[in-house]
Amino acid sequence: MKFSLNIDKVFRELLLQEDTDNDKKITKDDNGPKRFVLVDEKTKAETVIEGTYHLANLLQELAVLKEKKMEFAEIDLARIQEDPVDRISRKIREDYWDELTRTIDEKGLMQILQDEKTTNEIPTLYVSAKDEQGVKYFQDLEKELQNFKVGVLPLGYTEEYVATLNTKPGILALGLEQRLNNLEGVPFVVPGGRFNEMYGWDSYFIGVGLLIDNQLEKTMAIADNFKYQIVHYGKILNANRSYYLTRTQPPLYSSLLVDIVKNKVPDLEWLRGHLETVILEYNTVWMVQGERLTSTGLNRYKSGGVGMPFEVEPGHFDDVLAPYATKYNLPIREFEKQYLNRTIVDAGLDEYFVHDRSLRESGHDTTNRLIDICANLNSVDINSFLYKYEKDISYLIKNYFEDSFQVEGTTYASQDWENKATFRKNKINELCWNEAAGMYFDYDFVNKKQFPFEAATTFFPLWAGLCDENQAKKLVEIALPQFIQAGGITGSTKESVAGIPEDVPQRQWDYPFGWAPHQMLLWEGLINYGYLDKAQEMIYRWLWLITKNAVEYNGTIPEKFNLETSSHKVFAEYGNVGTEFDYISKEGFGWVNASYQYGLQILNDNFKTELNVLTLPDDLFKV
Structure with a gap:
C-alpha cells in the first residue's frame, strides 16, 4: 500500500x-x-x-x-x-556498498582529497615514480583542475624521506585501468565515516561481504589495488596515506584470492599475476630476517618509522609523554614539539613508539596486549595469518598451475608451501599453545616466555586450521566461555584487563568491546572444526546486537560495540565511527556490513525468525 x-x-x-x-x-x-x-x-x-x-x-x-x-x-x-533483518541486509546490498565505493581519478579525486583528515591548504596526491602512467595522468589533471597538488615519490625512497612528508601529508594514488577511451581509477571500498581511504585488513572483510552480495568485480578490484600497493609502495598499506608508507597491516591477500576463485574462477593470467605478488609480499615484507621474521622462525609486527605516529589526535599520548616532559624539564606541548622535530632524541621513548607503530600495523590499535611490547612478540594473529598464506599458496599452485609456479627465478611446488606451513604450525604449537589454559598466547621471543594476555586472537588458529582436535576442543570449551557476552565475543577477557590502573585510557580492542573481524574469524573457525551449533549461537549473538542497535537507533551500524552494555555507545579512545549522520545512515560501516551478510548466509532460518523479533540470545542459549 x-x-x-x-x-x-x-x-x-x-x-x-x-x-x-x-x-x-x-x-x-x-x-x-x-x-x-x-x-x-x-x-x-x-x-x-x-x-x-x-x-x-x-x-x-x-x-x-x-x-x-x-x-x-x-x-x-x-x-x-x-522486517528488520530484511531491511538491514537490503540496504547493505543495495545502498551501502555503493556509498562506500571510491575511485582515485578525475571523477572521484575530490571526494578522496577533501575529507576531514586533510590538513594541507591545497590537498596533495602522491604518486610513485614507478607508475609512469599514473604520474602523467595526475599531472595532466593537476594542470586542468588546479585545485590539488601532485607529488612524485622517488624510486627507492627511504624512511627518512617518508618522515619529511609529515609536514605535507597526502593521499597515495591507487591503480588506474583503461575503460573504453578513458583511464579510470580501480574502485575500492572504504570502511566508512571519517575513514575515506583504502584500509588493509578492513578491505578483506569487506570483500567477503561483497562476494556474498554478488559484487565480484568490486572484490577483484580490491585485489588489484592490493597488488598495486605491493608493486608501487612495497607492501599492502595500513591505508593509502603518505604517513602509512612504512606500515603494513594483517596479511589477508591470499584469503581474498582463495575466496574469489571459489566464487568464480577468473582468468588464469589474472590469478597468476596476483599469486606472483602474494609470494613477493610474503618474501619481501614478512620473511626478512631481523625485520618481521625473528630468530624463532616465527613472525612479528614491526613497523618502520621513528617517533610518534602521525595520525593520532592531539593529546593522545599525553600519559606517555608526561614523564619525559618532566625528565627534560619542559611543558608537555613543548617537549612534544621538540621530540617530533627530533631536537630531542630519547632512546627509551623511541623504543616505545617502535612498539606503538607495530601495534598499529597489527590492526589492533590499541590493546593492552601489545602496548610497549608488540615488536617483541611472535603474536598468535600474525602467525595464524601467515600459516593461512602458506596453505593458500599451496592450494592455488596445486589446483590452478599444475603444481609448478615460478617467481623471480625460483620454481615452487605446492609441497614447498606445505612444508613451510608445517614448520610454522609446529612452532606456533611449541611456543604459543598453553595446554593448561586451553589458549594460544603470544610468545615474547626477547624474554623467551609466553605473554599470557587473554585475547580473542587465541581463536585465529581455528580460522587458519592449524589446531589439532584436542586444541580446538579446549578453545571451544575452556577459552570461548570466557569471552562470550550477550552480543558476541569481546576483544579480551575481563580478567586480562582487571589489573590495568583506572587512570590508563580504556583500550578499544580489549574488554568490553566487540569487533566484526573477531566474530567472523571465530565463526569460520568453529565451522572448520565441526562446531556447527556453537557457530550458530555466536552468529546469532552478533547479528542480534547489530539488529538491536539498528532498530533502536535509526539504522545505526557502527564500527564496534560495547558488549557489556550491548550498545554502540562507546566511550573509549577514538569514539565510534558510523554513528554520526543526519536522518539516515547512508553507508553503515564496512566490516560490520560484511559480518551481517556473512552471518545471515550461514544462520538457520528459525534463528532469523527469532532475530526479527529480537529474542534475547540468553533466552536461546546458555552462556
Whole structure:
C-alpha cells in the first residue's frame, strides 16, 4: 500500500513530534509519543505508524525523497513495515556498498582529497615514480583542475624521506585501468565515516561481504589495488596515506584470492599475476630476517618509522609523554614539539613508539596486549595469518598451475608451501599453545616466555586450521566461555584487563568491546572444526546486537560495540565511527556490513525468525 505525501510537510511534523533530543534521528532515547498519523494527500485515508523502529524507517524514507528534491511523492508502507533483518541486509546490498565505493581519478579525486583528515591548504596526491602512467595522468589533471597538488615519490625512497612528508601529508594514488577511451581509477571500498581511504585488513572483510552480495568485480578490484600497493609502495598499506608508507597491516591477500576463485574462477593470467605478488609480499615484507621474521622462525609486527605516529589526535599520548616532559624539564606541548622535530632524541621513548607503530600495523590499535611490547612478540594473529598464506599458496599452485609456479627465478611446488606451513604450525604449537589454559598466547621471543594476555586472537588458529582436535576442543570449551557476552565475543577477557590502573585510557580492542573481524574469524573457525551449533549461537549473538542497535537507533551500524552494555555507545579512545549522520545512515560501516551478510548466509532460518523479533540470545542459549 502506498501513501501520497507532501514530503517536506510530513518530514518537519515527524521530526517536531518525535525527535525530542534534536539529533536528527528517531531513537529509543527520544520521548515523543512514538505514534504518528499519516494522511494521504489524495484520498485523505489515514494510517498510524507506531514504535521507534517504524518511525525511524519513515524518517529514512522521507529523507531519501527530500534528497531527490521531491515535493510530493508516494511512500510505500511495505518499506516502513519491513522486517528488520530484511531491511538491514537490503540496504547493505543495495545502498551501502555503493556509498562506500571510491575511485582515485578525475571523477572521484575530490571526494578522496577533501575529507576531514586533510590538513594541507591545497590537498596533495602522491604518486610513485614507478607508475609512469599514473604520474602523467595526475599531472595532466593537476594542470586542468588546479585545485590539488601532485607529488612524485622517488624510486627507492627511504624512511627518512617518508618522515619529511609529515609536514605535507597526502593521499597515495591507487591503480588506474583503461575503460573504453578513458583511464579510470580501480574502485575500492572504504570502511566508512571519517575513514575515506583504502584500509588493509578492513578491505578483506569487506570483500567477503561483497562476494556474498554478488559484487565480484568490486572484490577483484580490491585485489588489484592490493597488488598495486605491493608493486608501487612495497607492501599492502595500513591505508593509502603518505604517513602509512612504512606500515603494513594483517596479511589477508591470499584469503581474498582463495575466496574469489571459489566464487568464480577468473582468468588464469589474472590469478597468476596476483599469486606472483602474494609470494613477493610474503618474501619481501614478512620473511626478512631481523625485520618481521625473528630468530624463532616465527613472525612479528614491526613497523618502520621513528617517533610518534602521525595520525593520532592531539593529546593522545599525553600519559606517555608526561614523564619525559618532566625528565627534560619542559611543558608537555613543548617537549612534544621538540621530540617530533627530533631536537630531542630519547632512546627509551623511541623504543616505545617502535612498539606503538607495530601495534598499529597489527590492526589492533590499541590493546593492552601489545602496548610497549608488540615488536617483541611472535603474536598468535600474525602467525595464524601467515600459516593461512602458506596453505593458500599451496592450494592455488596445486589446483590452478599444475603444481609448478615460478617467481623471480625460483620454481615452487605446492609441497614447498606445505612444508613451510608445517614448520610454522609446529612452532606456533611449541611456543604459543598453553595446554593448561586451553589458549594460544603470544610468545615474547626477547624474554623467551609466553605473554599470557587473554585475547580473542587465541581463536585465529581455528580460522587458519592449524589446531589439532584436542586444541580446538579446549578453545571451544575452556577459552570461548570466557569471552562470550550477550552480543558476541569481546576483544579480551575481563580478567586480562582487571589489573590495568583506572587512570590508563580504556583500550578499544580489549574488554568490553566487540569487533566484526573477531566474530567472523571465530565463526569460520568453529565451522572448520565441526562446531556447527556453537557457530550458530555466536552468529546469532552478533547479528542480534547489530539488529538491536539498528532498530533502536535509526539504522545505526557502527564500527564496534560495547558488549557489556550491548550498545554502540562507546566511550573509549577514538569514539565510534558510523554513528554520526543526519536522518539516515547512508553507508553503515564496512566490516560490520560484511559480518551481517556473512552471518545471515550461514544462520538457520528459525534463528532469523527469532532475530526479527529480537529474542534475547540468553533466552536461546546458555552462556
